[in-house]
Amino acid sequence: MKNYSVLMSVYYKEKPDWLKYSIESMLAQTVPTADFVIVEDGKLTEELEEIIKFYEREYGSLFHIIRLEKNQGLGIALAIGIRECKYEYVARMDSDDYSYPTRIEEQFKMFEEQPDLGMVGTNVDEFYGEISNVVSYVELPRTNDEIVKFSKTRCPFRHPSLLYKKSEVINAGNYKDFYLCEDYDLYIRMIKNGCQCYNIQEPLVSMRIGEDFYKRRGGIKYLKTMLKFKTIQLKDGYFSFGNYLKGCVSHTIVCLLPNCIRKYIYIKLLRKKRTGELKKNDKSLTDRS
Numbered sequence: 001m002k003n004y005s006v007l008m009s010v011y012y013k014e015k016p017d018w019l020k021y022s023i024e025s026m027l028a029q030t031v032p033t034a035d036f037v038i039v040e041d042g043k044l045t046e047e048l049e050e051i052i053k054f055y056e057r058e059y060g061s062l063f064h065i066i067r068l069e070k071n072q073g074l075g076i077a078l079a080i081g082i083r084e085c086k087y088e089y090v091a092r093m094d095s096d097d098y099s100y101p102t103r104i105e106e107q108f109k110m111f112e113e114q115p116d117l118g119m120v121g122t123n124v125d126e127f128y129g130e131i132s133n134v135v136s137y138v139e140l141p142r143t144n145d146e147i148v149k150f151s152k153t154r155c156p157f158r159h160p161s162l163l164y165k166k167s168e169v170i171n172a173g174n175y176k177d178f179y180l181c182e183d184y185d186l187y188i189r190m191i192k193n194g195c196q197c198y199n200i201q202e203p204l205v206s207m208r209i210g211e212d213f214y215k216r217r218g219g220i221k222y223l224k225t226m227l228k229f230k231t232i233q234l235k236d237g238y239f240s241f242g243n244y245l246k247g248c249v250s251h252t253i254v255c256l257l258p259n260c261i262r263k264y265i266y267i268k269l270l271r272k273k274r275t276g277e278l279k280k281n282d283k284s285l286t287d288r289s
Contacts, residue, residue, distance in 0.1 A: 005085035042071030074183030118168035136271035
């Protein structure tokens with residue numbers, strides 16, 4: 001397996017226990033990283049800083065910490081961070097989620113089977129509280145053609161599940177400051193730039209959700225961002241007028257609904273029920289959640 005970097009951004013609102021849990025899940029990969037880049041997006045709490053300094057002391061040069069004086073937002077933080085990654089392959093990870101131990105191994109297998117790939121994601125579980133409490137399952141398009149088609153109406157990847165080539169991100173213009181759409185915006189630019197994509201049809205990442213998860217996907221501010229994003233894609237010719245109209249109408253309805261109804265739509269209509277059990281080799285970490 002090739003060397004790879006891990007790229008993570010942290011800001012002051014993160015919970016220390018969740019951050020540690022996320023870092024540990026990446027350190028427990030069957031294919032270990034040789035470069036762990038963490039961008040501190042502005043000044044952190046003492047508790048968060050203490051955790052990051054612990055890993056700096058314990059792992060030495062493995063951890064590369066970039067400390068930004070002011071909060072820049074996720075897009076800018078990741079744009080800075082990815083340029084500091086040592087290796088061509090970069091694994092994204094969020095500071096409150098969990099990667100199953102074989103995640104990177106399975107993703108590298110796909111790169112070996114299809115060398116032309118530039119980005120490999122996975123399906124994801126969504127959990128509330130403890131990782132064993134899976135409340136929903138996100139099934140994403142698999143092949144490049146399916147991903148391209150899907151991307152014209154909905155986001156085709158889950159950001160913390162991605163293993164991509166650094167060169168593909170940089171050649172597409174890197175991350176940009178696009179509130180709540182920095183990931184979707186990047187994916188479309190990469191696709192238009194010829195990046196070949198794939199999603200493994202297995203949940204190799206668990207994403208933490210709560211009541212604020214659904215609140216963040218509603219309201220006027222989020223709606224304005226999504227409409228701006230869709231308008232840009234229409235003007236660029238990536239979205240057809242039908243794609244644009246369908247997306248604008250659906251997002252407007254969902255954003256303006258009460259949070260309880262929006263939550264129901266996400267869980268019952270936009271997600272699937274999880275079948276099967278957690279992998280046996282994840283039980284030790286599950287017990288510590």
